[in-house]
Amino acid sequence: xxxxxxxxxxxxxxxxxxxxxxxxxxxxxxxxxxxxxxxxxxxxxxxxxxxxxxxxxxxxxxxxxxxxxxxxxxxxxxxxxxxxxxxxxxxxxxxxxxxxxxxxxxxxxxxxxxxxxxxxxxxxxxxxxxxxxxxxxxxxxxxxxxxxxxxxxxxxxxxxxxxxxxxxxxxxxxxxxxxxxxxxxxxxxxxxxxxxxxxxxxxxxxxxxxxxxxxxxxxxxxxxxxxxxxxxxxxxxxxxxxxxxxxxxxxxxxxxxxxxxxxxxxxxxxxxxxxxxxxxxxxxxxxxxxxxxxxxxxxxxxxxxxxxxxxxxxxxxxxxxxxxxxxxxxxxxxxxxxxxxxxxxxxxxxxxxxxxxxxxxxxxxxxxxxxxxxxxxxxxxxxxxxxxxxxxxxxxxxxxxxxxxxxxxxxxxxxxxxxxxxxxxxxxxxxxxxxxxxxxxxxxxxxxx
Amino acid sequence: xxxxxxxxxxxxxxxxxxxxxxxxxxxxxxxxxxxxxxxxxxxxxxxxxxxxxxxxxxxxxxxxxxxxxxxxxxxxxxxxxxxxxxxxxxxxxxxxxxxxxxxxxxxxxxxxxxxxxxxxxxxxxxxxxxxxxxxxxxxxxxxxxxxxxxxxxxxxxxxxxxxxxxxxxxxxxxxxxxxxxxxxxxxxxxxxxxxxxxxxxxxxxxxxxxxxxxxxxxxxxxxxxxxxxxxxxxxxxxxxxxxxxxxxxxxxxxxxxxxxxxxxxxxxxxxxxxxxxxxxxxxxxxxxxxxxxxxxxxxxxxxxxxxxxxxxxxxxxxxxxxxxxxxxxxxxxxxxxxxxxxxxxxxxxxxxxxxxxxxxxxxxxxxxxxxxxxxxxxxxxxxxxxxxxxxxxxxxxxxxxxxxxxxxxxxxxxxxxxxxxxxxxxxxxxxxxxxxxxxxxxxxxxxxxxxxxxxxxxxxxxxxxxxxxxxxxxxxxxxxxxxxxxx
Numbered sequence: 001x002x003x004x005x006x007x008x009x010x011x012x013x014x015x016x017x018x019x020x021x022x023x024x025x026x027x028x029x030x031x032x033x034x035x036x037x038x039x040x041x042x043x044x045x046x047x048x049x050x051x052x053x054x055x056x057x058x059x060x061x062x063x064x065x066x067x068x069x070x071x072x073x074x075x076x077x078x079x080x081x082x083x084x085x086x087x088x089x090x091x092x093x094x095x096x097x098x099x100x101x102x103x104x105x106x107x108x109x110x111x112x113x114x115x116x117x118x119x120x121x122x123x124x125x126x127x128x129x130x131x132x133x134x135x136x137x138x139x140x141x142x143x144x145x146x147x148x149x150x151x152x153x154x155x156x157x158x159x160x161x162x163x164x165x166x167x168x169x170x171x172x173x174x175x176x177x178x179x180x181x182x183x184x185x186x187x188x189x190x191x192x193x194x195x196x197x198x199x200x201x202x203x204x205x206x207x208x209x210x211x212x213x214x215x216x217x218x219x220x221x222x223x224x225x226x227x228x229x230x231x232x233x234x235x236x237x238x239x240x241x242x243x244x245x246x247x248x249x250x251x252x253x254x255x256x257x258x259x260x261x262x263x264x265x266x267x268x269x270x271x272x273x274x275x276x277x278x279x280x281x282x283x284x285x286x287x288x289x290x291x292x293x294x295x296x297x298x299x300x301x302x303x304x305x306x307x308x309x310x311x312x313x314x315x316x317x318x319x320x321x322x323x324x325x326x327x328x329x330x331x332x333x334x335x336x337x338x339x340x341x342x343x344x345x346x347x348x349x350x351x352x353x354x355x356x357x358x359x360x361x362x363x364x365x366x367x368x369x370x371x372x373x374x375x376x377x378x379x380x381x382x383x384x385x386x387x388x389x390x391x392x393x394x395x396x397x398x399x400x401x402x403x404x405x406x407x408x409x410x411x412x413x414x415x416x417x418x419x420x421x422x423x424x425x426x427x428x429x430x431x432x433x434x435x436x437x438x439x440x441x442x443x444x445x446x447x448x449x
Numbered sequence: 450x451x452x453x454x455x456x457x458x459x460x461x462x463x464x465x466x467x468x469x470x471x472x473x474x475x476x477x478x479x480x481x482x483x484x485x486x487x488x489x490x491x492x493x494x495x496x497x498x499x500x501x502x503x504x505x506x507x508x509x510x511x512x513x514x515x516x517x518x519x520x521x522x523x524x525x526x527x528x529x530x531x532x533x534x535x536x537x538x539x540x541x542x543x544x545x546x547x548x549x550x551x552x553x554x555x556x557x558x559x560x561x562x563x564x565x566x567x568x569x570x571x572x573x574x575x576x577x578x579x580x581x582x583x584x585x586x587x588x589x590x591x592x593x594x595x596x597x598x599x600x601x602x603x604x605x606x607x608x609x610x611x612x613x614x615x616x617x618x619x620x621x622x623x624x625x626x627x628x629x630x631x632x633x634x635x636x637x638x639x640x641x642x643x644x645x646x647x648x649x650x651x652x653x654x655x656x657x658x659x660x661x662x663x664x665x666x667x668x669x670x671x672x673x674x675x676x677x678x679x680x681x682x683x684x685x686x687x688x689x690x691x692x693x694x695x696x697x698x699x700x701x702x703x704x705x706x707x708x709x710x711x712x713x714x715x716x717x718x719x720x721x722x723x724x725x726x727x728x729x730x731x732x733x734x735x736x737x738x739x740x741x742x743x744x745x746x747x748x749x750x751x752x753x754x755x756x757x758x759x760x761x762x763x764x765x766x767x768x769x770x771x772x773x774x775x776x777x778x779x780x781x782x783x784x785x786x787x788x789x790x791x792x793x794x795x796x797x798x799x800x801x802x803x804x805x806x807x808x809x810x811x812x813x814x815x816x817x818x819x820x821x822x823x824x825x826x827x828x829x830x831x832x833x834x835x836x837x838x839x840x841x842x843x844x845x846x847x848x849x850x851x852x853x854x855x856x857x858x859x860x861x862x863x864x865x866x867x868x869x870x871x872x873x874x875x876x877x878x879x880x881x882x883x884x885x886x887x888x889x890x891x892x893x894x895x896x897x898x899x900x901x902x903x904x905x906x907x908x909x910x911x912x913x914x915x916x917x918x919x920x921x922x923x924x925x926x927x928x929x930x931x932x933x934x935x936x
Binding site: 089090091092119269293296313314315316317318319320323324325326347348350352356359360362363407408409410411412429430432433434436437446 | 584585586587615616619671777778795796797798799800801804805806807808809813828829832833836839840842843846847848850894895896897898899924925928929930
């Protein structure tokens, strides 16, 4: 308790000044909107919103003026599916609140959001201003992180252990989380989707095959509808037996009513088609994540109007459900008219990979003009966020000033604004860096500096 | 610093040669002494490690090549130079000349226009599990960790390599021409690594880098103690790890002494029974003799310092620490000891021993004088080691370390070559070396750069625009996509 109070006090101290009026001049404005890129102009932030932007805009009187000196201003990046804010150390189970264990659709990730995570300041330093925290299965599904550290993840991939209980089918409910420093209540919106791993992970979870998984999913939807129709009968114990618990069924109601999307992790082309059919027949909204073989069924995805969240690095036949993985998946989907959002990896310390993945997609055929939106506006669109994701007058002033091209390895953020407030530059990793970067002049070890 | 390391490695190589000579010498002298009262019985094949020191010999042969010149490109030589609009010529598998735009191009050369493009040495990935943890990553092909005992120095990664791993092709498309394939890190001693040429091959032997020294994979920290402690076996703690290394080195020193005694007796014409051969001990003794290079998985600064002392206690050298998330805390120590470190740009924080990992790790330790390597340990990152190095460089430049492209290219070329003991043959663009060359579409440190052409021993092994030079693995034939990973 004392520790919690201390943490809160620290957070309060770290709260930056309220939104001021800021004008960033001499900037290349990459708007991620139909306005495209303005080669040189000014953007004005006031009262937490974008007041004006363009080539002919001048700084209002009294504004703090920042000379970008030719640097780029972009919308703040939004991670479309991540464990940031709900996990601190991947292999330290006690720090992981990104998976349920027992609850199914009812699991609510928003309750585990920790605004004091040391990974948030670091994420801001790669231009992220928002994140969608999405639940994963314990043994990994489409949202599994990269298997590093030879021996670690691999060694235990098939192992037992007490922490790999799996929920029935659904991994739980996602949340949109803001990354502003000092924000003690950063959940923008909870329960924005229910997540579901299908394909190999879903089959495993259902006892071994895809046929079982999809039957269970359809049965769960039927149960949720029956439950919604007659809660009173359920409470009296007068309904037939349902496969999921009451809280799980409750969470599925907005999904079967088409109000909340189902985020489906799936990779094989045939699985994608099955999911599209499921959505059509059940009249539910879906978002696809993974979609390694998406390019093979790009017209069908486009026709269904379904958005895709993908990792553009995926090009290995890593499993029998991603045999057709290609580096130009994003480019082909985008060309077919699909709204594509690019994710990094789920590894928290590597959030920067998102913007480099957008660059990689460009190297493999995605038009550069379309790339910025894949990490900003398209993420907002897919997740139904309004007022963020583009540099448009009236939108929230979540903007980043970069030293150069935001998608380049050689660039970093000079300034990050969330809701018009400039964010502090510090991060635990930066303090470590600075402690050791310059050898001590005093003769004391670095820890004493 | 780097010269000191090179000297040390050269010394190790010399020692290896001497040991080799001594061994052959003693065998020869035995047979040449007819005066011995009772001639020693010949040791049956396979029982004396010295009779066939290379039992799985390389059958690698360079692919056909032609006299080739690339002109007009910016050339990063990995010797500290950048040549603008330079020329590189290679023939019969070797680099003939590297120079400025005025350099003459020999008659009959196939001339490639490199205007606006960049040339680097072939990329070397010093930490790979391609082939041993191949794609698809199914349980029946999971051959990287002999996780049944903390000391499995007896296993050799080359016996787990599946040459049809499609990952080799992807890595080649990213400019990777040489890789060290290692066993995993479940064990204190994981076994022997092997260095391979990244060429399509039906057999593992067809990929083996001729004459490259073997490595011994050792692992510090969380993995071994978690794997065995979880089974109520030693090691269960960090101190258990260190006790395990020391016990094995004691066994190895003892085993080596028994062979030395045996050979001394035979040399004097005395009767002696050879010690029973032990494959694991053979490998450890190879390290003690300087023939096998220690490749030590170790994240934390304090653990690296302990491993350095273990090495001193038993008289061996650590060639490189792998992962080394905290190299930035001990850069000067690594420099002083002449030990390389290999790390990612920043793939950290996923467990406690990586919790202090930072993006500027490589850059800070590099500026402290340590031999710096960027590695992958991953079938995805290996495809873009150029970008990984770029990110590590940018993290240093963000704090004013002023790391140049000419310096950073060494992290993925000549420095890993040193750490694998092959820097005399590859890793930099120097006349006489193997013509392992990559032509990049743009500055290789850009996120938009792609390897356009890749040459191994002067032979074109990958061409981004020519499907004839985009080999597919047997596995990929007839599959959806058919391994056509190129736009």
